[in-house]
Amino acid sequence: MIEREQVLHVARLARLRLSEAEVERMAGELSGILEHVDRISELDLEDVKPTSHVIELENVLRPDEPRPSWPREVMLEQAPDPAEGAFRVPSPQAE
Amino acid sequence: MGELLELTALGAHRAMVAGEISAVEYRDAWVEAAAADDLNAYLWRNEDGAAGAIAVERPCIAPIAVKDIFCTESAPTTAASRILEGYRPPYTATAVRRLIEAGAPILGKTNMDEFAMGSSNENSAYGPVLNPWDRARVPGGSSGGSAAAVAGGLAPWAIGTDTGGSIRQPASLCGIVGLKPTYGAVSRYGMIAFASSLDQCGPLTRDVSDAALLLAILQGRDGCDSTSVGIPGGLRLPDREDLSGLRFGVPAELAQSTIDAGVREVFEATLKRIEELGGEIAEVSLPNAEHGISAYYVIAPAEASSNLARYDGVRYGMRAEVDGDLIEMYETTRSEGFGAEVKRRIMLGAYALSSGYYEAYYGQAQKVRTRIAEDFSAAFADVDFVVTPTSPSVAFGLGEKTADPLAMYLNDFFTVPMSLAGIPAISIPAGLAEPGSGGSRLPVGFQIAAPAFAEQRLLDAAYALEQSIGFDAKPGEGAGG
Numbered sequence: 267m268i269e270r271e272q273v274l275h276v277a278r279l280a281r282l283r284l285s286e287a288e289v290e291r292m293a294g295e296l297s298g299i300l301e302h303v304d305r306i307s308e309l310d311l312e313d314v315k316p317t318s319h320v321i322e323l324e325n326v327l328r329p330d331e332p333r334p335s336w337p338r339e340v341m342l343e344q345a346p347d348p349a350e351g352a353f354r355v356p357s358p359q360a361e
Numbered sequence: 362m363g364e365l366l367e368l369t370a371l372g373a374h375r376a377m378v379a380g381e382i383s384a385v386e387y388r389d390a391w392v393e394a395a396a397a398d399d400l401n402a403y404l405w406r407n408e409d410g411a412a413g414a415i416a417v418e419r420p421c422i423a424p425i426a427v428k429d430i431f432c433t434e435s436a437p438t439t440a441a442s443r444i445l446e447g448y449r450p451p452y453t454a455t456a457v458r459r460l461i462e463a464g465a466p467i468l469g470k471t472n473m474d475e476f477a478m479g480s481s482n483e484n485s486a487y488g489p490v491l492n493p494w495d496r497a498r499v500p501g502g503s504s505g506g507s508a509a510a511v512a513g514g515l516a517p518w519a520i521g522t523d524t525g526g527s528i529r530q531p532a533s534l535c536g537i538v539g540l541k542p543t544y545g546a547v548s549r550y551g552m553i554a555f556a557s558s559l560d561q562c563g564p565l566t567r568d569v570s571d572a573a574l575l576l577a578i579l580q581g582r583d584g585c586d587s588t589s590v591g592i593p594g595g596l597r598l599p600d601r602e603d604l605s606g607l608r609f610g611v612p613a614e615l616a617q618s619t620i621d622a623g624v625r626e627v628f629e630a631t632l633k634r635i636e637e638l639g640g641e642i643a644e645v646s647l648p649n650a651e652h653g654i655s656a657y658y659v660i661a662p663a664e665a666s667s668n669l670a671r672y673d674g675v676r677y678g679m680r681a682e683v684d685g686d687l688i689e690m691y692e693t694t695r696s697e698g699f700g701a702e703v704k705r706r707i708m709l710g711a712y713a714l715s716s717g718y719y720e721a722y723y724g725q726a727q728k729v730r731t732r733i734a735e736d737f738s739a740a741f742a743d744v745d746f747v748v749t750p751t752s753p754s755v756a757f758g759l760g761e762k763t764a765d766p767l768a769m770y771l772n773d774f775f776t777v778p779m780s781l782a783g784i785p786a787i788s789i790p791a792g793l794a795e796p797g798s799g800g801s802r803l804p805v806g807f808q809i810a811a812p813a814f815a816e817q818r819l820l821d822a823a824y825a826l827e828q829s830i831g832f833d834a835k836p837g838e839g840a841g842g
Contacts, residue, residue, distance in 0.1 A: 273708070280666060280711040281673070282704055283692040292708055298767050299709060303655040306729050307721045316727030317734060319558050319588070320783030321545045321813070326587040340451050346680035353675050358687040 370423035406469035422465035426516035444698030454551025471506030501531030526776025533751035533806025544783035548583030599824035605639030610744035623794025666710030751806030
């Protein structure tokens with residue numbers, strides 16, 4: 267069972283602000299899903315190797331040669347608040 | 362014009378190459394057909410067929426509908442999320458670039474579940490897509506717009522993405538062909554990431570030959586995606602007429618699975634047909650497949666919680682208006698920009714990866730993934746293919762499963778194991794069945810899975826079976842017939 271405090275903790279980790287109603291609903295829904303998922307924590311898989319990727323991955327290398335990157339103005343075109351050739355954001359420190 | 366739209370993409374390509382039809386007239390006929398979208402299948406249409414950077418100078422391949430998860434330079438790309446509203450990417454996804462280079466005009470961008478998270482297309486921030494067979498029902502998801510566009514005569518073919526069934530399940534629910542290639546067959550560059558170890562691009566088409574043609578264009582190694590390897594040996598059009606010498610494995614576990622009676626009936630009839638075509642039916646065992654949903658709903662949300670961290674209102678997409686500090690801007694932007702299902706999955710993933718739970722959930726899920734891949738390897742030592750129904754039911758009603766996330770997740774029961782194993786699987790329409798709750802008959806998909814990179818063998822077998830089934834029902838006429 268997921269408690270309200272855990273929901274708030276995970277929401278902070280995920281940078282989500284949940285309303286009171288969302289916190290309550292999330293606690294119930296996550297509990298239901300995790301109850302189903304919990305069945306795998308009972309399986310004995312001690313000697314099984316974990317799979318993070320299904321195909322054999324090889325390192326892909328290229329010569330380390332300088333080349334032009336994206337023009338700054340193209341990258342800034344989609345920014346919600348560009349200023350002086352950079353991304354402007356609110357102050358990280360609250361007033 | 363009607364006759365032009367009757368052509369399959371392959372038929373149209375041949376007619377264009379032979380000079381029997383005008384490529385421009387053919388394209389324009391589809392642009393007009395797409396404009397009649399009353400299924401909410403498109404989020405954006407390329408109205409004059411020639412938008413800026415994604416224009417095709419000399420069309421010679423059928424125009425295509427593209428799931429809105431693929432970046433298209435200068436054309437809107439939202440992944441059906443508010444957080445990307447108005448976003449116009451500076452570059453085009455490799456899969457789309459390959460289509461443009463082959464001569465396929467882009468018809469438009471199709472609706473989907475937000476960030477490909479869903480099985481009904483009800484999680485789109487821009488409203489649900491309607492199933493052309495019955496507008497009170499879902500088309501499936503997450504590539505629901507692509508599937509509905511092809512089934513509803515709004516596009517000759519389409520591309521989508523499949524992470525846990527998102528091509529195969531909507532193809533099944535809309536009565537068309539959907540193929541999830543082997544992980545690594547098609548480049549993921551420019552495909553907005555959901556779960557990077559599972560996401561794969563693939564075709565949604567009217568028939569198996571079109572799927573082969575489309576995958577032949579899409580597949581290949583790409584310097585921009587180090588996990589892309591292409592399909593060794595490439596692909597040719599399927600031409601097999603029988604199934605003699607081929608063994609089809611039916612998981613013993615299916616007997617205990619919850620499957621609608623009508624779906625089971627079509628599945629059994631298709632097995633008989635395989636035998637009539639000279640194929641052999643054998644029992645196989647996939648003992649760990651039942652844990653597929655659990656493993657998937659840990660691994661996919663975990664990867665998603667990490668992939669979606671990039672939407673922070675700084676570099677692109679929407680930013681919420683706030684008076685407060687940077688953290689408050691992040692939190693408010695993400696809370697206003699993401700829909701309920703996306704938040705749920707981010708929370709689930711962040712929880713599973715958080716300190717103290719990592720081993721019990723993520724670590725364990727990765728081991729289950731190994732076990733499921735081993736089950737398939739063992740099965741393929743004995744049989745050429747593994748077959749199941751694609752979905753346990755026909756298309757369900759709009760709103761029927763939205764209140765219960767777990768019930769929605771269980772809908773992916775038959776498609777998730779192949780995704781976890783990274784192997785290719787195709788869904789072909791096998792017949793019609795009444796919904797469990799009664800009503801007019803709806804399409805049922807038959808899923809065939811093959812070992813990694815055995816796409817040619819898979820397409821050949823699916824083609825032979827498709828020719829024998831002769832599925833020709835269409836929305837609006839096949840139902841009840």
